[in-house]
Amino acid sequence: MSEFVYLYRGGRRPESPAEGEQVMQKWVAWLGDLAAKGHIKDQGQPLEDEGKVVRAKGRTITDGPYPESKDIVGGYTIVEAKDLAHAAQLAGGCPIFDHDGLVEVRPVMKM
Amino acid sequence: MEPGEHLFRRESGRIVAALSRIFGLDNLTLAEDVAQDVFCRALEVWKLRGVPENPSAWLMKAARNRAVDLLRRQRRTRHLMPELGQLFESEWTLVPTVTEALSAEAIKDDQLRMMFSCCDPNLSEDVQVALILRLLCGFTVDEIANAFLSKHAAIEKRIERGKKALAASKRLFDMADAELSARLSAVHRALYLLFNEGYHGSSGQRVVRSELCREAMRLASTLLENPLVCAPETYALCAMMWLHAARLRARVDGYGDLIPLADQDRSLWDRALIAKGEDLLERSADGAELSEYHVEAAIASIHSNAPRVEETDWTRLVWLYDMLMQIRPSPVIALNRAIAIAHLNGPESGLEAIRAIPHDDRLDQYPFFPAALAELELRAGKIDAAREHFRAAAALARNTKERRFLELRAEAAAH
Numbered sequence: 156m157s158e159f160v161y162l163y164r165g166g167r168r169p170e171s172p173a174e175g176e177q178v179m180q181k182w183v184a185w186l187g188d189l190a191a192k193g194h195i196k197d198q199g200q201p202l203e204d205e206g207k208v209v210r211a212k213g214r215t216i217t218d219g220p221y222p223e224s225k226d227i228v229g230g231y232t233i234v235e236a237k238d239l240a241h242a243a244q245l246a247g248g249c250p251i252f253d254h255d256g257l258v259e260v261r262p263v264m265k266m
Numbered sequence: 267m268e269p270g271e272h273l274f275r276r277e278s279g280r281i282v283a284a285l286s287r288i289f290g291l292d293n294l295t296l297a298e299d300v301a302q303d304v305f306c307r308a309l310e311v312w313k314l315r316g317v318p319e320n321p322s323a324w325l326m327k328a329a330r331n332r333a334v335d336l337l338r339r340q341r342r343t344r345h346l347m348p349e350l351g352q353l354f355e356s357e358w359t360l361v362p363t364v365t366e367a368l369s370a371e372a373i374k375d376d377q378l379r380m381m382f383s384c385c386d387p388n389l390s391e392d393v394q395v396a397l398i399l400r401l402l403c404g405f406t407v408d409e410i411a412n413a414f415l416s417k418h419a420a421i422e423k424r425i426e427r428g429k430k431a432l433a434a435s436k437r438l439f440d441m442a443d444a445e446l447s448a449r450l451s452a453v454h455r456a457l458y459l460l461f462n463e464g465y466h467g468s469s470g471q472r473v474v475r476s477e478l479c480r481e482a483m484r485l486a487s488t489l490l491e492n493p494l495v496c497a498p499e500t501y502a503l504c505a506m507m508w509l510h511a512a513r514l515r516a517r518v519d520g521y522g523d524l525i526p527l528a529d530q531d532r533s534l535w536d537r538a539l540i541a542k543g544e545d546l547l548e549r550s551a552d553g554a555e556l557s558e559y560h561v562e563a564a565i566a567s568i569h570s571n572a573p574r575v576e577e578t579d580w581t582r583l584v585w586l587y588d589m590l591m592q593i594r595p596s597p598v599i600a601l602n603r604a605i606a607i608a609h610l611n612g613p614e615s616g617l618e619a620i621r622a623i624p625h626d627d628r629l630d631q632y633p634f635f636p637a638a639l640a641e642l643e644l645r646a647g648k649i650d651a652a653r654e655h656f657r658a659a660a661a662l663a664r665n666t667k668e669r670r671f672l673e674l675r676a677e678a679a680a681h
Contacts, residue, residue: 168306169306169309171406171408172274172278172302172305172306172309172404172406173274173406173409175305175306175309176274176309178309178313179309179312179313182313182314183312183313183316183317186313186314186316198314198315198316199314200314200315201310201311201313201314201315229310230310230314232314
């Protein structure tokens, strides 16, 4: 088994608590399923939308992680899978796709 | 635990009530925005981290942090917090004061005060009910519009009108106010209407919207917890709700169609709710005042205690309907009285009693008026007349379920 990071990018905000709750329940179900199958290494954390980008030894500091809000990383999870293809396949069930978001799957570099 | 929408609705009511005391009723929208924001954050975190063991405490803590943050930032620019005033000025007292204001005990009082604020007699009853659903039950405008088969814009306007009136008073209703007992009547009435809307469901596709009943019962039981407002009428109102609610399960069949009282499977009635309702009814028998809720609860109790429809105490029912006609005369009550008379003295007497009801526009639009005529004509053996009345009733039906119910009766009458 190798480790991979899921970076959750973009995805609309829910329009009402009721919708948000449905979305949340889908996430809990999806991650719960992955955890039950032993794929979750670290359930990760959600990230705030705000942030700063530091460049050139701190000489340029700009607001916002990205100029395009649709690309913002909203959270991450660390999973275990056979290989990159397997990890990508497991990401296919992520509820983020219902809300115009995407999952970036990146292998954790082995020492 | 499953968060479920009830958690969010309930917590929204609690957060908005507490924050309204902190920010003032003139900043109600701010309180609602904070509640909304807290939920959105909760969902973001919970979707990855899972739902915490005590989601309610989590939400309150998040609300506290947001409130403290807002108060710090707006200390100079806006005049917030009319009640807790200077306690927010100093950094020393800010956090403890907000924490205290969001404690379970304080919130209980604030919710009650909010309920009384919503029932401002200057507001029409439909505005009061809409405000209660919005502010205390956390319904969205769309959910309220859906419940009352109204347009989004109409409900929004209704709520705006209500909020404007609330803002004028700035503070939540003071339970020590001399107006308390008059307000309590308005609160009873609003909760009664809310319950009835759920129970009789004059609008919407579903006949019984038990959610509205549940919310009315939840809010009514908070009245019982406060010695200032747990009056005999409060007990009577609760008794009526519990006794009716006991029959909710038996009122609809597998297709979602309405089942009349006489045809219900009485083994489906919820015995625990009936017992609780009877207990409440007993407690309501205190003092000299006999309210319409007392009588309505007594009527519900008679039905609940009859093992079969034939064993119903119709004599007492007619007597109770007579009494109800004296307290709050209405053609609908007169109609129910006539039906009880028919059970007691036969269909001809019932028909006679119906014909004696003075007509008004409201009754002419009420599908159960021709439906009652139809049932009695049917029992009197006049099948053609019965079918005619059933058809007239179906044409007046207010929702598809009601129409289906009446059409089925019309069909059955033909055989």
